[in-house]
Amino acid sequence: MSTTSIPSARARVRTRVRFDRFRAWLIASATRPEARLWLVIQLAILHAVLWTFILINLKAAQDVHMDVAEAWGWGQKFLWGYGKHPPLSGWVAGLWFTVFPATDWATYALAMATVGVGMVICWLLALRVVDARRAFLVVVMIALYPIFNFKGFKYNPDLLQLVTLPLLVLAYLNAFEKRSWQSGVLLGLAGALALMTKYWVLTMIGAIGLAALIHPDRMRFLSSPAPWVAVATMVVAMIPHIVWLADVHFVPLTYAGDTYSLEDAGFVHQLVAGYVLHNIALLALPVALAALAMALVPPWLSLLLRAPLRIVTRAWARGPNMGVNVSQALNVWIIQIIVAFGPPLGALVFSIYMKTDWGISLFFLAPLALVAIPALRVQSAVLFNIVAIWLVLSVATLIASPWIAAREMAANAGNTATYGARSELARELTQAWHARFASRWAVVAGTMESIQPMVFYSPDHPAALVPIEAWDSGLTSRDDARKYGFIGVFDPTDGRLPAFEKWVSEVAPNAERIVMTTRRFTHGKAGPSMSWNIYIAGPAK
Numbered sequence: 001m002s003t004t005s006i007p008s009a010r011a012r013v014r015t016r017v018r019f020d021r022f023r024a025w026l027i028a029s030a031t032r033p034e035a036r037l038w039l040v041i042q043l044a045i046l047h048a049v050l051w052t053f054i055l056i057n058l059k060a061a062q063d064v065h066m067d068v069a070e071a072w073g074w075g076q077k078f079l080w081g082y083g084k085h086p087p088l089s090g091w092v093a094g095l096w097f098t099v100f101p102a103t104d105w106a107t108y109a110l111a112m113a114t115v116g117v118g119m120v121i122c123w124l125l126a127l128r129v130v131d132a133r134r135a136f137l138v139v140v141m142i143a144l145y146p147i148f149n150f151k152g153f154k155y156n157p158d159l160l161q162l163v164t165l166p167l168l169v170l171a172y173l174n175a176f177e178k179r180s181w182q183s184g185v186l187l188g189l190a191g192a193l194a195l196m197t198k199y200w201v202l203t204m205i206g207a208i209g210l211a212a213l214i215h216p217d218r219m220r221f222l223s224s225p226a227p228w229v230a231v232a233t234m235v236v237a238m239i240p241h242i243v244w245l246a247d248v249h250f251v252p253l254t255y256a257g258d259t260y261s262l263e264d265a266g267f268v269h270q271l272v273a274g275y276v277l278h279n280i281a282l283l284a285l286p287v288a289l290a291a292l293a294m295a296l297v298p299p300w301l302s303l304l305l306r307a308p309l310r311i312v313t314r315a316w317a318r319g320p321n322m323g324v325n326v327s328q329a330l331n332v333w334i335i336q337i338i339v340a341f342g343p344p345l346g347a348l349v350f351s352i353y354m355k356t357d358w359g360i361s362l363f364f365l366a367p368l369a370l371v372a373i374p375a376l377r378v379q380s381a382v383l384f385n386i387v388a389i390w391l392v393l394s395v396a397t398l399i400a401s402p403w404i405a406a407r408e409m410a411a412n413a414g415n416t417a418t419y420g421a422r423s424e425l426a427r428e429l430t431q432a433w434h435a436r437f438a439s440r441w442a443v444v445a446g447t448m449e450s451i452q453p454m455v456f457y458s459p460d461h462p463a464a465l466v467p468i469e470a471w472d473s474g475l476t477s478r479d480d481a482r483k484y485g486f487i488g489v490f491d492p493t494d495g496r497l498p499a500f501e502k503w504v505s506e507v508a509p510n511a512e513r514i515v516m517t518t519r520r521f522t523h524g525k526a527g528p529s530m531s532w533n534i535y536i537a538g539p540a541k
Helices: 005-031 036-058 066-074 088-096 104-127 132-144 157-178 181-195 199-214 218-222 226-247 251-260 265-295 299-306 310-316 326-350 356-361 366-371 380-411 422-437 448-457 478-484 497-507
Strands: 443-446 463-465 486-490 512-518 530-537
Touching (some): 036 104, 066 088, 066 448, 088 104, 157 181, 181 199, 199 356, 218 226, 265 356, 265 380, 422 448, 422 486, 443 478
Parallel strands (some): 443 463
Antiparallel strands (some): 512 530
């Protein structure tokens, strides 16, 4: 053997020893009571940071989604409701942007912080059902689930449900186990918090109620104070929002009924099929990668790892059926089955339009439901494999993200919905208002799709007014539009243009009417041009 090969061999041995030590540390930290919470928090933070940078690169040529801009606008005033939605997503955005600036990267950081918190809560929920080893597998599967990474780029009520719904199920499992009035209070508060996110949460609340009625131990739970205290607590906590609903004549509920009811049964069938296939496809990725992690564990490696980890693995050495609370697992299975099949079946029966994004909040239990199968054997080495798969995929996506963004832009160069220059329009309109009136631009009017980017990107951050809809955010009023003046922004191809023109003529007959065209250049490449009908009405004299 040459003298040069000896040091290289020693270096390989040292690297191998460090690698084995790190693997043993990871597996031990995932299961030791004093270390496992901090490990999961570290994983969630690293996930949020990595994917924030990935999204910054992927979305470099795009403005933030209108839902994100809308949530930012809601957060400027803490109200008990915002037109078509309960207030929690606006409150969270308002708190976030008291610390961070109104910039694109801050919105992606908010989205990833939201899913990071959801990951930790899902892990706490998993610990109620399975042992620490399986719970850690669940949380990494969730990190690989696309709704917790690239599909989670837009902060909105749907995404926030990845925090409030796991919290609701966690509170239910706690109440089902303890059956005390204190656990009932926590369950009621969790239910109210979830309802303050989006009314769609009623599907999960209904599933939990059915699970409590179906479960074999239902009488022990139903005869305890927990469920009844929970109902009373939730109703009391919702009173301020219910009062707000009454004040606005329950417009959010009528809006939902008018917007999502369809008469074309064939179209409903297509939408439901797309909803089902979409969510099955998203779930397939973490399930397939978890199966790969298990397949990568050779029998000899499992035996090798048992020696240094004997203390950690002793609790599971008696067989594959250990480590699952079957009673709580039954709750999870019932809830997941109901929310997986109930909404699409209801959509078919009642001819309701279902957006694919509505499934975002309803399948977070699927990884836990699979891992909670008692016959499934989860070896210690699987934990390291699944983390390695998650890390490699995340880092590879980060490295490739500029190339992916360039490819997507080239393939969708004419897509104004994605690459339209709304932020440029917001800044140009702000300059135009200042040049004419030397004052702050206070109100922007139009449709939600057109005006929310103006709210977010204009340095003046005008309040949004949607005068041709039955609902409004409550952040401004028609009287404010008359008093402070407004700029109307409308897509000339939108069929609602005549109704908006009629409103402008009634409120400001002397408003200046112009057409503006914008285009963005990113890395020397031109995005699609967009034209807008602009209406400028000055402040009242």
